Amino acid sequence: MDDAQLRLDGNAVAGKLREVFVDDMTSARCACGSCGAVAEIGSQHVYMYPLSPGAVLRCNTCQQVLMVLVHGGGRHRLSLQGLTWLEIPESVGA
């Protein structure tokens, strides 16, 4: 199996992120701290459970790590270190 098959879209981590944030996060945009590219979370690359010990969101342009989410031990730990900013649209329901 090569990494092309392990790679999913950010949409695959939507359920997990909803455990952390109240609303769907896949339409939120983020700026990569490494290359500056801006894109929706849903379009970034994700390496996910069960094929990874945590959800790793990588920039779809430069592959650097944007966000890591580890769920276990009774809590979620979310790192946003790889982002310069995260922009969440106001909730319109659904």
Place this chain on the structure above:
Amino acid sequence: MGRVTRRVTETPRVLTLVLAVPDWPGHRAGQHVDVRLTADDGYQAQRSYSIASAPEDSPRVALTIERIDDGEVSPYLVDVLAEGDQLELRGPIGGYFVWDVDASGPLLLVAGGSGICPLMAMIRHRAARQSRVPTRLLYSSHSLEDVIYKHELDRLAGRGDGLEVIHTLTRSRPQGWSGYSRRIDREMLAEVGFAPEQRPLCMVCGPTPLVEAVANALVESGHPADRVKTERFGPTGG
């Protein structure tokens, strides 16, 4: 929690589960659910499945499952789960890979294998709302027997309301087949798809290698990256 009300065999390896989900809040075409199974020793497995039914069908929710031979979850869902059984699910989830009839522009849908599932929700939603948005589905399957929803797609395409369905069969073809018989490539997309000037929204779903090849080809042909949305299924399939 959903309850299985019906099982529909789509192809030899693909089954649709129709679930009744009380308190279902409604969904948008393209969204998915996370299904969780628990064994009696507490072991759990979880997978995501696209909702194949139109939002207009709520609170009925249909999931179409491809049976992966050495899979952990799909053989249970296809072989064991029976009418009346309950299924733990979370959703609807996802706001990125969705389409509503209010969205602008023609719609290009590209599916590989079970990648048709979320796109079928979009097609069914379009039909339920009697939309005439120009829509083209390019659908890659191994053989005609593997085409999921074949009869329904033929019927909807026959309405003449602006939906066209184009198949490509990559491994075997019936006698007399005059359609495409190769993997989707840039040439095929140019022949089938809408020109970039028409600013279509392109939704691509299926195994990761197909999705990446198609998305790259569309962007290289001039479609803006933010008009090409992808849903990779990864190695475990839909």
Place this chain on the structure above:
Amino acid sequence: MSFVSRAFRGRPRERAPADRLPPGQYVVGDFPVLSAGPTPRTPLTAWTFSITGEVDEPRRWTWDEFRKLPSETITRDIHCVTKWSKLDSVWEGVSVDTLLEGIETSAEYVMAFSDGGYTTNLPLADVTGGKAWVAFAFGGAPLEPEHGGPARLLVPHLYFWKSAKWVRGLRLMSEDEPGFWETYGYHMYGDPWQEQRYSCD
């Protein structure tokens, strides 16, 4: 969480005698592939393994030099933090003791570093004394890229995220620092027998 899916069994998994299997683990027969990113593809002509950090004389081997070092075949159980364990897995590699032989250092920790940016931290005592290898073969065949080839760190007595895939060296350090998964929520040490999975365990 009292709901049970009728007749669901899950992936073939066995229970093994308690002295073989750490708490919370299941035995599997295959070798699952996990990854946090794209598979690196360093050509062997460019591959090196280095000992760096708090040493008087850093060391480096090319692939050819590395393969000329004495190696051994070992059979060990491995335990992944995602709960699967693989018993009696067969590896071939160079002992870390061989790589560190004669090194003068006051360091007590190492950071293993890999192609693609992955890192993981370990006490020096846990990679010496016959407990760790740089492995280049699994099951009698060269290690495949998806499993960490051409070479990965192998530290079977700790959770398998410590056995860094695509390893390129060890940096000796006097203070412990968290590597990739340790930063993001996993345990600094990772003893499967004490179920040290997460940093709050």
